[in-house]
Amino acid sequence: MFLLGPRPRLCDWCGTWKGEEICSHCCEARYCSKKHQELHWHASHKNDCCQIPGSFNDSNLPGARKVFAGSSWPEYLIFDEVETPYCGENSSEQLVEEGDEPDDITQLLMDQFEADDDKTCWASFIDRVEGTHQVLRYCGEENAEPLWAESTGSLTSADIPSCIYCNAPLAYEFQVMPQLLHYFNVESDQDPLDWTTIIVYTCRDSCDKSISYKEEFVWVQLSTDTISTYRAISTPAGL
Numbered sequence: 001m002f003l004l005g006p007r008p009r010l011c012d013w014c015g016t017w018k019g020e021e022i023c024s025h026c027c028e029a030r031y032c033s034k035k036h037q038e039l040h041w042h043a044s045h046k047n048d049c050c051q052i053p054g055s056f057n058d059s060n061l062p063g064a065r066k067v068f069a070g071s072s073w074p075e076y077l078i079f080d081e082v083e084t085p086y087c088g089e090n091s092s093e094q095l096v097e098e099g100d101e102p103d104d105i106t107q108l109l110m111d112q113f114e115a116d117d118d119k120t121c122w123a124s125f126i127d128r129v130e131g132t133h134q135v136l137r138y139c140g141e142e143n144a145e146p147l148w149a150e151s152t153g154s155l156t157s158a159d160i161p162s163c164i165y166c167n168a169p170l171a172y173e174f175q176v177m178p179q180l181l182h183y184f185n186v187e188s189d190q191d192p193l194d195w196t197t198i199i200v201y202t203c204r205d206s207c208d209k210s211i212s213y214k215e216e217f218v219w220v221q222l223s224t225d226t227i228s229t230y231r232a233i234s235t236p237a238g239l
Contacts, residue, residue: 013040025049076183078136121151129177138174146175149196153221161217163203170201170217196221 011019011032019030021037026049031037041049129147137147148154160170176198186192201217208214 011036012045013037013043023049074183074185083137121148121154129179133179135177135180135183136174137177139172142171144172146172146197146199149178149221150224152224153196155199155219160201163205163207164215165211166203166205166207168203168205168207171204173200173202175199194222196223 009019009030011017012029013031013036017032019032021031021034023029023031023037023045029037029040029045029049031040162168163170176195178196181187181193181195184193199219199221201219203214203216
């Protein structure tokens with residue numbers, strides 16, 4: 001049994017990240033970024049902050065511990081598991097039992113499936129993760145590659161920038177899986193979160209460890225269906 005230390009003050013807007021930015025007027029409201037401070041100011045804190053007397057205490061600020069963004073996710077404990085060996089044979093020939101010759105229709109369907117890179121990539125992705133419980137994939141091996149859900153929106157080595165601190169190459173370290181959306185219960189939201197995978201690349205040389213929080217390169221891959229929906233919504237009427 002572990003005794004946890006006191007939790008740091010989180011952002012009063014999102015309730016997710018550590019609140020290191022402090023409101024200069026009340027010196028109490030905290031934010032993870034200037035952007036969230038600005039959003040909270042226009043949403044309600046502008047009026048609340050003006051009502052705060054010089055000697056501040058928690059009870060003086062209405063809703064001081066309320067998450068105003070309405071996006072406070074539940075907390076879970078993640079267990080580490082080593083992935084079982086993977087054969088990597090995800091070709092469409094597996095759709096045909098051994099010893100059987102595919103007929104013309106079956107062969108045509110397999111050819112069409114193989115011609116669609118997104119479908120082939122998705123089939124490989126589903127076969128690899130095997131279940132809905134896998135929410136995070138981590139690999140510290142050199143030259144490791146992420147598991148892409150679709151070929152559309154995937155990156156090549158030329159697309160990945162260098163470290164902004166030392167200019168060393170960035171390497172794949174871990175990725176967030178779409179199964180996490182299930183545990184967030186966002187299906188009923190009006191504008192829900194959505195991704196096929198979120199890839200995080202970090203400095204291969206692990207430079208400058210004196211910096212507490214460092215900017216890394218994160219790539220969010222959306223499904224082609226989601227991209228099409230966004231385009232349809234943003235297209236002006238009559239076009």
